[in-house]
Amino acid sequence: MNLRTNLHSDTIKHVDLSFFIEVAKGLKVRHAIEKMQASQRKCALVMDNGSLLGIFTNHDIARKVLDREGVNDQTVESVMTADPLTLKADMKIIDAIKVMGEKPYRYMPVINEEGLVLGTLTHYAVIKYISDHFPEEIYNLPPTPDHFAQARDGA
Amino acid sequence: MADAVETPKLDRKDFVSDQEVRWCPGCGDYAILAQMQRVLPELGIPREKLVFVSGIGCSSRFPYYMNTYGLHTIHGRAATVATGLKVANPDLHVWIVTGDGDALSIGGNHLLHVLRRNVNVNILLFNNRIYGLTKGQYSPTSPTGKVTKSSPMGSVEQDLNAISVALASEATFVARTVDRQTKHLAEILKRASEHQGTSFVEIYQNCNIFNDGTWSFATEADVKDDNTLLLEHGQPMIFGKEKDKGIRLNGLAPEVVTLGDGVSEEDLLKHDETLDNPAHAYLLSRLMYPDFPVPLGVFRNVQRPVYEEQVVAQNEKAVEERGEGNLHALLHAADTWIVPEGPDGETVREVSEEEPSLSDIIPDISQEDQLAPRTSLQHFMYDPISSLDLPTPHSIPAQTSLSEAIKLMRDENAGCLLVVNKKQRLVGIFAQGDLFEKVAGSDIDLQNTTVAEMMTKDPTVLKASDPIGHILHLMSLQGYRHIPIVDPDGRPISLASFKVMLQFTGGLFAEPSVN
Numbered sequence A: 001m002n003l004r005t006n007l008h009s010d011t012i013k014h015v016d017l018s019f020f021i022e023v024a025k026g027l028k029v030r031h032a033i034e035k036m037q038a039s040q041r042k043c044a045l046v047m048d049n050g051s052l053l054g055i056f057t058n059h060d061i062a063r064k065v066l067d068r069e070g071v072n073d074q075t076v077e078s079v080m081t082a083d084p085l086t087l088k089a090d091m092k093i094i095d096a097i098k099v100m101g102e103k104p105y106r107y108m109p110v111i112n113e114e115g116l117v118l119g120t121l122t123h124y125a126v127i128k129y130i131s132d133h134f135p136e137e138i139y140n141l142p143p144t145p146d147h148f149a150q151a152r153d154g155a
Numbered sequence B: 001m002a003d004a005v006e007t008p009k010l011d012r013k014d015f016v017s018d019q020e021v022r023w024c025p026g027c028g029d030y031a032i033l034a035q036m037q038r039v040l041p042e043l044g045i046p047r048e049k050l051v052f053v054s055g056i057g058c059s060s061r062f063p064y065y066m067n068t069y070g071l072h073t074i075h076g077r078a079a080t081v082a083t084g085l086k087v088a089n090p091d092l093h094v095w096i097v098t099g100d101g102d103a104l105s106i107g108g109n110h111l112l113h114v115l116r117r118n119v120n121v122n123i124l125l126f127n128n129r130i131y132g133l134t135k136g137q138y139s140p141t142s143p144t145g146k147v148t149k150s151s152p153m154g155s156v157e158q159d160l161n162a163i164s165v166a167l168a169s170e171a172t173f174v175a176r177t178v179d180r181q182t183k184h185l186a187e188i189l190k191r192a193s194e195h196q197g198t199s200f201v202e203i204y205q206n207c208n209i210f211n212d213g214t215w216s217f218a219t220e221a222d223v224k225d226d227n228t229l230l231l232e233h234g235q236p237m238i239f240g241k242e243k244d245k246g247i248r249l250n251g252l253a254p255e256v257v258t259l260g261d262g263v264s265e266e267d268l269l270k271h272d273e274t275l276d277n278p279a280h281a282y283l284l285s286r287l288m289y290p291d292f293p294v295p296l297g298v299f300r301n302v303q304r305p306v307y308e309e310q311v312v313a314q315n316e317k318a319v320e321e322r323g324e325g326n327l328h329a330l331l332h333a334a335d336t337w338i339v340p341e342g343p344d345g346e347t348v349r350e351v352s353e354e355e356p357s358l359s360d361i362i363p364d365i366s367q368e369d370q371l372a373p374r375t376s377l378q379h380f381m382y383d384p385i386s387s388l389d390l391p392t393p394h395s396i397p398a399q400t401s402l403s404e405a406i407k408l409m410r411d412e413n414a415g416c417l418l419v420v421n422k423k424q425r426l427v428g429i430f431a432q433g434d435l436f437e438k439v440a441g442s443d444i445d446l447q448n449t450t451v452a453e454m455m456t457k458d459p460t461v462l463k464a465s466d467p468i469g470h471i472l473h474l475m476s477l478q479g480y481r482h483i484p485i486v487d488p489d490g491r492p493i494s495l496a497s498f499k500v501m502l503q504f505t506g507g508l509f510a511e512p513s514v515n
């Protein structure tokens, strides 16, 4: 299991793309936020009959909603990022990581060959994908770094 | 009383004890501990209602590391102690932590009975197919032919399948998961906790010292999807990296088929965990590597009356009908007598001063020996955080108002601000995630609320000398997007984020091969 090889051969389809919800166009900002909070997803794709109009994330909430008057009652289209950058499902993970490092987006919708939304690539999911390659070094660690014993217990 | 006492919301750190963890570095037990500590706060059970009971073995050290009640009992007897505990205090949430030796060999008998009685406890069987604590002898789940210290020419014994044993013992909830599949593990722990009656969970656990890679067919990224079958209630059994294979029944025998070529999803076996007849679950338990993918998930989940509820009900009925009993009267009712104390009192075993100490017998396994990294990348995980080029964080005082903080985040394009006290020590972290969870959609007055009220208090931090692996540990297991790095006095010096770690990994692996 070699991370280098896998990053260059696996496509983003192999990463967990499920960290998002879909909301319909016309929904009020307030209700979009409620839906996101209830499902604990910080990213909502704004859809119009199956096609992607835009993306609305907690980043947008922090920048365009919170300290602005009246935004909560507008439609989600008015604050979403329209026509967001999308990635193709057959993109190699290493290339997606490059895009994530360069662009300011934490969430990028992934589109299949037919142009349909397959999911959303998130920073977290890629971190998880990388960590999956080092279970001993990453998952199998004590709760805090100074919790290691000098000697193992045993007979 | 009019005032309801608010139960404090617990987080992961509330379940971490102050005990030094004495498992070998890299042991799969750590991953299970981490998920338990992550899942428990979500279940909302007060700490004083939780008890971890264990027997003997590496896994049985678990109770020490949980900041809850715990009992490290005797070999194989965790199930008996837990049964007693549950009958005496039915409102406790009892977890049994055991291993393949403790549960299936020494405690085999007790396992059968706790399962058939359906005591409302959760059993976690860490299966590493070896005796780890005693340094590598074959166990009841070691495969036939396995060469170990106690089977130098290969074990001649038929091994036990833990799931089949549980089903044969009439268990009402039976599941299997893997130490490294952290999301699946967390999900199964939650479901086990919710089940009324005994929950039995087999966890494939890697003993990296004495049986490394025993489950690699089910854990290595390139093969695991072809060798495991994720059980989902009501779903056809499809597996494979490309999701193109399935399990079909041919008479009573399961077979692997490829989808397409005249085979459709309708032809496949469908999973139903609620079937009263355990035959379906048993058939699944017999799907074994290499002929079949091994099923992961919930095999069986049915309802049956819970043992302690019935016992308590009988007791109450008896008291109601016949009144409170009198133990003294009972003990003195029939033929009883007193054994006189001997003339010399008790004899005391003499301890010779020559007795060697434990450390003379067991050489210490130093961390270096065990952590010998196999590749330079693994090595990188042990490098200190100070070797990463991390950005300097934005710090703000605790009395900053929310509106100022939001503006600062926008102007500085910062996803997160570190909140410090007068001495510049870190007291909290305030991130877009906090805004999302606590502020968005509420009518909090942004001008008159301080970040101190909305921040995540006392966040998890790391030191510059800690290994890089810990950053990824906290990010991937706890989902923390930002981790402050602090100096020995607790003053923030840098900030690790998802983005920085991705940039870093991207740079490290930019080329398809190293020359």
Ligand code: SF4
Residues within 6 Å of the ligand: A152, B022, B023, B024, B026, B027, B028, B029, B058, B059, B128, B132, B133, B206, B207, B208, B209, B210
């Ligand atoms: S001997 Fe094996 S099971 Fe025991 S702590 Fe070490 S690695 Fe874990």
